[in-house]
Amino acid sequence: MDFTEPQDSRAIRDAVRALCERFPGEYWRGLEPDRYPSEFVAALTDQGWLAALIPEEHGGSGLPLATASVILEEICASGANAGACHAQMYTMGTLLRHGSEAQKRSYLPRIAAGELRLQAFAVTEPGAGSDTTQITTRAERTADGYVVNGQKIWTSRAEHSDLMVLLARTTPIEQLEKRTGGLSVFLLDMRDRGAELTISPIKTMMNHATTEVFFEDLELPAEALIGEEGEGFGYILDGMNAERILIAAECIGDCRFFLDRAVAYANERVVFGRPIGANQGVQFPLARAHMAMSAADLVRWKAAWLYDQGLPAGAEANMAKYLASEASWEAANAALDTHGGFGFAQEYDIERKFRETRLYKTAPVNNNLVQAYVGQHVLGLPRSY
């Protein structure tokens, strides 16, 4: 087994890091509580980073997921928040794997060029959280397309995106034999919409630009359908593996941020005549967080490798997301403790990243549900969901 980092990844790390240096902690603190990092996202777009997964023939760089995940990792490791823009990569899988040639030709080059943004992904509903099969937002067939009615919640970045990947019900649940059927995926153009589309921001504990979205007789052309009608659930699951792996990479980046900061502080801060890092009460939590990160990172690379080989990656992708988000939360707590009172001061960026990384234990899938998945699908235990 060869663990040397490929040269591309190293070059990518250096370049992303150099870009992020122009957006230091002050920048991110200045955006709190709810301003969108437009300048940062524009710089990433300009330099092609958000088009990493778009194939070269459509104007992107066609990176494998493993290499692309390094971009998000490095953004997080620098202290920035990849949550502002990660979905341009998450959503790409759905369009690439299931979109038609015409859809790809019409959207991908413009997304790659930065003329269009696709970074909203509307699945969750108020009445259907973790149980996606229960969504009720309805897309009803008309003569020349669909009419959508319903509501989504937690649709992040909808205000800062032109396009949205929407999961909606095309067959009423009572007419289904299989509960995972009857759902379809649409590529919704949100530009120039009136009262048919209402987006209202939700205030949250971190700056994440998340929203509620209301559809009222919103019309969609037939060409907005991705893949086949009724097959949407499968498409979304497929895309979720990429999303889980990318989230794992972000959490690894967060771990590195927390550990870099905490180690520097623990070596520097002298209390009782010695650096606090000499105390096992300070040192061991950091050592444990480092070990948790290292283990999670190996599963992340394995999951990414499976995904890039086109092999089933569901178990590894979920496990990577679980392990990495637990590791980053462990690192966040260790970093907060190491910094003593100063960890709570905004100036140190620890409390901000602490809030940011906490999300990944809950979204895009709750870690309880990952455990339920592993229990049932990997170990063969009875289902709880």
Add this chain to the structure above:
Amino acid sequence: MKICVLVKEVPDAAVEKRIDPSTGRMDRSGEKNLNPYDTHAIEAAMQIKEGGAVPVEEIVAVTMGPDSAVRALHKAVSLGADRSVHLSDPAVAGSDVAATGYALAKTLQRESPDLVLLGQQSDDGECYTIGAVVAEHLGMPSLTQVIKMDVESDALRCERQAEYGYDTVQIKLPAVISVGDAINEPRYPSLKAIMGAKKKPLDAITAADAEIDASKVGGENSAAQWIAAKAPPAKAAGEIIEDEDTGETVEKIIAWLDERKLI
């Protein structure tokens, strides 16, 4: 105009520098990177090209170094060079400054550049001299510490940082210019440029290809020979003056300097 930029692969800035006691050379085994000073030289070349005062046909990155130096060339290309030349040969390993400068000059001769740009110093050797050695062998005029450069048909108008203020110097092309790091803010590469770099031509050449006289290069044939190395003395603990009242702080600093007859 054809511009050649000399670039070097050096130990990454994050790696602590150390002499390998068995060879007497710097331990270059850890992470490596493109010499950060050379990114200013590439940027300077790009600005001439994009400035449009003269048409620039080509920017060529040139290095002498082991196999791994290919990465420094890829990075140079991702920052804007059109292609690269890699002189790699066991015969040149261990060369000192004079021998390195000679070998680089021979390599450059194959390219007949109108302008040779290089960084002010390498982050490892830090001799600040390669520019002068290369210029001597090429019989070209040379300037160091250039922090502003304007092209005027067959000449350059340069500002160079001097001990007190700046010199403004006109220099005829072809010339060898080593740029100071104040000359520009290097761009960072885009993802496309990084991925495209490996597809640009890379010319790997040997000492024989460059018609290098093997008796003038390599560790054995270098005029400078390593004898011994000593770690720098540990720094004495400084004295920290807490700034409570700025007037008082200034007094204290003056008294401190005065005591040591420094003012």
